[in-house]
Amino acid sequence: MRRRALLLSLALAFLALQMSPVLSQEVAREDTVIFDFDRTVADPTNFNPFTPAGTTNRGSGAHQAMWEPLFILNYTTGQIDPWLGLSFEPNETQDVWTLKLRDGVKWSDGEAFNADDVVFTINMLLNDSTRTLANAADMQRHVKSVSKTDDLTVVFELNGPNPRFQVDYFSVRIVNSLLIMPEHVWAGQDPLTFTFYDTERGWPIGTGPYTLTSSETNRFVWDRNDAWWGAATGFMDLPEPLRLIWLSITNEETRVQLISNNEIDAANSVSLAAFEAIKARNPSVITWQDELPYAWADPCPRQLDINTTVKPWDNANMRRALSLLIDRSEIVDIAYEGTTSASVSMFVQYGSMQPFIDAVVEAGYAVPATADVAAGQALIEAEGWKLNNDGLYEKDGEVLSVEILVNNASTEYTRTIDVVVEQLRAAGIEAVARPVDNSTYWGSAAPSGDYEVAYGWLSCASVNEPWASMNRYTAQFITPIGQNAPGNNNTGRWNTEATAAYSEIVAQIGALPLGDPRVPDLVAEAYSYIHAETPFIPLVQASKLLVFNTTYWTGWPTAENSYNHPAFWWNSAHQIIHNLTRAK
Amino acid sequence: MEQTSPVPVAAIESAPTLQKPKRVMGRFNRWDTPWLNTKLLSGLGILSAILLIGLIGPLIWDTSLALTRAAPRNLPPVGFTNWRGQEGVWEHPLGTDNNGRDMLAVLIVGAPNTFLIGFIAASVGIVIGTILGFCAGFIGGVVDDFIRLIADIVITIPVLMVLIVLQSAFKQIDIQTMALLIAAFAWPRATRQIRAQVLSMRESGYVRMAKLSGASTFDIMFKEMMPNLIPYLFASFIAGATGAILAAVGLETLGLGPQRIPTLGSTIYNAIRGTALSLNMWWWWGLPSLLLATMFIGLLLVNLGLDEISNPRLRQASKS
Numbered sequence: 088m089r090r091r092a093l094l095l096s097l098a099l100a101f102l103a104l105q106m107s108p109v110l111s112q113e114v115a116r117e118d119t120v121i122f123d124f125d126r127t128v129a130d131p132t133n134f135n136p137f138t139p140a141g142t143t144n145r146g147s148g149a150h151q152a153m154w155e156p157l158f159i160l161n162y163t164t165g166q167i168d169p170w171l172g173l174s175f176e177p178n179e180t181q182d183v184w185t186l187k188l189r190d191g192v193k194w195s196d197g198e199a200f201n202a203d204d205v206v207f208t209i210n211m212l213l214n215d216s217t218r219t220l221a222n223a224a225d226m227q228r229h230v231k232s233v234s235k236t237d238d239l240t241v242v243f244e245l246n247g248p249n250p251r252f253q254v255d256y257f258s259v260r261i262v263n264s265l266l267i268m269p270e271h272v273w274a275g276q277d278p279l280t281f282t283f284y285d286t287e288r289g290w291p292i293g294t295g296p297y298t299l300t301s302s303e304t305n306r307f308v309w310d311r312n313d314a315w316w317g318a319a320t321g322f323m324d325l326p327e328p329l330r331l332i333w334l335s336i337t338n339e340e341t342r343v344q345l346i347s348n349n350e351i352d353a354a355n356s357v358s359l360a361a362f363e364a365i366k367a368r369n370p371s372v373i374t375w376q377d378e379l380p381y382a383w384a385d386p387c388p389r390q391l392d393i394n395t396t397v398k399p400w401d402n403a404n405m406r407r408a409l410s411l412l413i414d415r416s417e418i419v420d421i422a423y424e425g426t427t428s429a430s431v432s433m434f435v436q437y438g439s440m441q442p443f444i445d446a447v448v449e450a451g452y453a454v455p456a457t458a459d460v461a462a463g464q465a466l467i468e469a470e471g472w473k474l475n476n477d478g479l480y481e482k483d484g485e486v487l488s489v490e491i492l493v494n495n496a497s498t499e500y501t502r503t504i505d506v507v508v509e510q511l512r513a514a515g516i517e518a519v520a521r522p523v524d525n526s527t528y529w530g531s532a533a534p535s536g537d538y539e540v541a542y543g544w545l546s547c548a549s550v551n552e553p554w555a556s557m558n559r560y561t562a563q564f565i566t567p568i569g570q571n572a573p574g575n576n577n578t579g580r581w582n583t584e585a586t587a588a589y590s591e592i593v594a595q596i597g598a599l600p601l602g603d604p605r606v607p608d609l610v611a612e613a614y615s616y617i618h619a620e621t622p623f624i625p626l627v628q629a630s631k632l633l634v635f636n637t638t639y640w641t642g643w644p645t646a647e648n649s650y651n652h653p654a655f656w657w658n659s660a661h662q663i664i665h666n667l668t669r670a671k
Numbered sequence: 672m673e674q675t676s677p678v679p680v681a682a683i684e685s686a687p688t689l690q691k692p693k694r695v696m697g698r699f700n701r702w703d704t705p706w707l708n709t710k711l712l713s714g715l716g717i718l719s720a721i722l723l724i725g726l727i728g729p730l731i732w733d734t735s736l737a738l739t740r741a742a743p744r745n746l747p748p749v750g751f752t753n754w755r756g757q758e759g760v761w762e763h764p765l766g767t768d769n770n771g772r773d774m775l776a777v778l779i780v781g782a783p784n785t786f787l788i789g790f791i792a793a794s795v796g797i798v799i800g801t802i803l804g805f806c807a808g809f810i811g812g813v814v815d816d817f818i819r820l821i822a823d824i825v826i827t828i829p830v831l832m833v834l835i836v837l838q839s840a841f842k843q844i845d846i847q848t849m850a851l852l853i854a855a856f857a858w859p860r861a862t863r864q865i866r867a868q869v870l871s872m873r874e875s876g877y878v879r880m881a882k883l884s885g886a887s888t889f890d891i892m893f894k895e896m897m898p899n900l901i902p903y904l905f906a907s908f909i910a911g912a913t914g915a916i917l918a919a920v921g922l923e924t925l926g927l928g929p930q931r932i933p934t935l936g937s938t939i940y941n942a943i944r945g946t947a948l949s950l951n952m953w954w955w956w957g958l959p960s961l962l963l964a965t966m967f968i969g970l971l972l973v974n975l976g977l978d979e980i981s982n983p984r985l986r987q988a989s990k991s
Contacts, residue, residue: 343949357946360745360769363754364949421740421771495926498944505739505770508931520930 114310117639117671118329120664121351122148122655123342124307126525127335131302134283134291136266137212137220145263147307148333151660153195153293154266157186158258159659162652165439165551167258170661171200171267171294175257181248181600186241186257191320194269195292195312202235207270209233209243211278220278222265224573225256250600251552259659260550261386266658295661296326305335326664328640339498346372346634353643353655354634356382358498359424362632371637375653376646380426382632383646383653386435387547389503391491391540391624392533392579396568399487400539403583404466406621409489409540411463412514413507416456418627422502427630429456433617436628439551446607452618454625460514467515480515488517492538494529495522503626504542533578534571545578546623553610554596560622561590581622589616642666705983711976717969721962725783728775736763736773737780737933744771748954766954769945772933774954781935782962784846785916788934791850792857792915797908799854800861805892807862808869819866822859830856834922844929849922853915860914861907868903872896902981909974913967920963935959 128144136145136154145154157172167175173187192200213230215223229252231244245252256265269292273281283291284302291299296317297309309331318325334351336342343361346354347368357365362381365372375383391409399405415429431453434440447453472480472487480487489511493504504520511518523532533541548555564576565586572578592613596606617623633653635643644653644663651662728734736742746767749759759766765774807818837852869892872878881895922928923936924943942948942956979985 338944339946340943340948343946347949358769360754360950361946364946367754417740421744424744424769501944502739502770505931509739509741522926522930 114330117669118327119332120328120330120353120640120667121332121334122151123336123345123351123354124148124333124656125335125337125355127304127337128302128307129304131304131307132282132284134299135278135281136268137222137278138280139219139221145266145658146333146656147302148297148309148331149291149293149299149307150263150266150658151655152297152309152331152664153291153295153299154658155293155295155661156257156259156264156658157188157267158253158264159651159662160254160258160260160550161650162437162550163649167254168651168662172257175253177250177252181250181252182245184243184245184252185236186243188239188241189320189322190239191316191322192294193316193319194271194294195298195314196269196289197314198269198271199238200267200269200294200316201238202241203238204267204270205241206233206235207274208265208267211268211273215278217279221263222256226265248598250598251554254551254601255555259657260555261547262654262657264658296664297331300330307333309333323665327667327669328664331664346636349636349638352636352638352640354636355656356497356499356631356633359426359632362634365634369636369638372634373637373643373645374632374634375644380423380428380630382426382630384427384435384437385629385631385652385654386437386550387544387629388430388433388435389542389544389626389629390430390433390546391507391542391626392538392545393540393622393624394536394538394568395579395581395583395620395622396536397539399470400489402470403620404470406624408463408466409511409516410454410621410624411459411466412511412516413624413626414456414458414510415454415627417458417510418503418506421506422499423627423630426632427628429627430454430625431456432614433546433556433623433625434549434553435547437550440549440553442607443549443553443610446611447614450611450614452611452614458510458514463514474515478515479512479517486517487515488519490519490521490539492521492523492528492532492541494525494543496525496528499630500542507542507626529575531571534575536566536568536572536578536580541578542626544629545575546625552601553606554593557593557610557613558597560586560617561593562586563590577622579622581620583620585616585620586622589613637670639670640667641670642668705980708976708979710972710979714969714972714974714976717965718973721782721966721969722786724779725786728779732775732779734776734780737776738931739770739772741776742767742771742773744769745950745952747952748774751954753952754950765958766952768938768941768947768952768955770941774958777933777938778935778958778962781933781938781959782966784929784932784934785919785936785963785966788846788850788853788919789912789916791847792853792919793908793911795851795854796857796911796915797861797904799858800907800911801865801904803858803862804865805869805896808866809873809888809892809896815866818862822862825856826859826863828856830918831921834918835925835927844927846929846932846934849919849929850915853918856918857911857915861911864907865900865904868900869896872899902977906974906977906981909970909977913970913974916963916966916970935963 124147128147133144134149155171157170159168159170161168171189171192173189175184175186177184188202194200209226209230210233212220212223212226218224218227229245229249231246233241233243235241254260258264294316296312296315298312300308300310311329313325315325317323339357339361342354342357343365345351347365362374374381393400393406395401419425419427419429432444432447434444436444467480472482475481491504493500495501501522508518508520532538533543546556546559548559559576560581564573565580565582566572568580592609596609599606644651650666651659655663742763744767745753746757746763747753747759748766749761749764752758763773767773803818807815834852878891878895881891920936923934924940926940928934928937938959939956947955
């Protein structure tokens, strides 16, 4: 008995020892914000944001809490909000850009953040002969040299005029922006293999108000650094949350349960029905708009990309027929339950894009919301296809079929394609969906052109000007089938005389400064080739029905309180975190 | 003598004599065959009822309603209301799912598809298993070693994992392909079981007699031994079908099944992905689950019934 008691007390003492560090770090739930993270991270100890493994790790809180961007594009005002950078001005010819940094910015280890870090990071990317580091190819394409004039000023000499240099790479235009790394840690490291993770040395570090406490494949914890530079310099107060957690949630049912029970504070996009279920159980949840469509449209409109090298879709008339057979409003009604709207062009339908969308519409190149089955069938029949007894088109004994590649990561995607498949079948095309997982879709199938038709958002890029999206279909990106298209651009290998003509006009647009009055007409002119050859088919605007919980935290971005968009997985989420206030 | 003899005889033999003639008579009673046991009959009844849904259903119900966008979305069954307060309508008596598929049509289309997968996979499995099992058990020697080795290797492969990999490698999966994929892993168990039976049967008198009378190996295997194995093969077939349906439903519930035409498993998968549990859309996951459960009970009863036929001891036990 005595021996057993001794063993028991030893075990208890051991347990207590094990528990004590955990207990000492306990943070109250009302001081913690828990974000939904829609994926798991294969290697939670890689914080190198430039390697492919590390890039997946950014959204685990790293670039929302620890790494701050230089600037943040404000979707509401259309302006670029300064953050670590104060200003970024081009010369008259748009080929020399001068970056002014904010004074007093410090890394979380106390070292100053300055022009040396910027020059070091850009040179690291310029010197990457493999061009595999994130942003390396972009920087090498645009930047001739980078130098510092003083501790807070950096001058970029570009290879040619680029009016979008700041917005494209340093302003969180979409999801990411180029992150500046601390020279005093990264110097001498091999950027291709460095993991930037060493708990004993306090790595990773950033300039943000939070530092990493723990990282696991499905859970990342960040605690507030009360010595944050921003509070010391008067840039901003310390954010209120003491702790931020990113929790992997990979299915909607779990998401619904957790936010209904106040176990998370921000949930990724859910379906309308799921939102209704949450709202019924937890009245303190809110979303971007408080009535239909509830959702926020992210800048990636959904579309079908067509592999223009595969018969019979190498024929532009057949591609136009496909587009005519699709009823976009039905996709909105069924797959989105009314939480989005039909696309009229390749562009995201934000106010800042309206002049360019209007130009496309006025020129008569808009895609209609409803299908014109008769016109679509007429185009198919003109190519010699005839309806057989099964109601499917047939030519030379071959049935007209199409296989649509779809990423099965979200029901949004698969439900859309379920509807498209039935629409095409009803019109006489034997359509089938080919669902693949996220890594197959982005890793090989889409970029290598291993598809007939691919559902996705491959024209996503433009937010406040048209060039970024249009440039993705230019001839410079044409790659043989089987090789990955650079940057997933022109994955459908659109390569005709029209592509060449289109690319020339897009290049002209690219050289004009932002807001130049000649741009809308040029957009319409370039779009005539897209309309005629239909290398892709715009479907609907994206819909993110993000759910925020006001039980513990208020100040979430909404259409009424739109200090910026609500994408809390983007590098711009610093703004959201700074706006949160404790509810009780 | 005349007075005493009938009384004790009757008294002594009353119990046995009452049963004996019955049992003797029973042999001539065409209804008293082991094939007509309650378990087998009720199992077959359940399975036929489900099959009938698939056979008669398309005649009285429009099965094209099982496809996306065929009906209004999220409707509950008649007599119930959904979370939006919508009531069920007779046009869709069992309700609809979130993509506008009519649940009755889904069940009518899905149930026979699920059966079909089980049937094809088990048939292929049992045919291969029988041939290999007989060859291994009867011929023996190197043939036995070789077949046993392959079967033992295949049997150790974690089937579901391989199937998941195979399914994702195939660009398109239809019901037949899926059944054949499952069949590729269904034969080793049947092979081993049949081999064991053949081994014990090989030494029985009638097989020896057949050997002595010069019957060919083929004749002995398939004319002499096979008929005695029929109930056993049936039971094996049913077990195989159960396993195949289970594997198919497992794959479908993981989202790896056929895409467009609904199966019971893919309907459950869609329901899980569509937050049916949180929305209390019980008709979406509940009805296919209920049908699957009934199907498995039917298969189990058939299996137990067949077991009784091939194993007379069980028959006696269940009668007493």
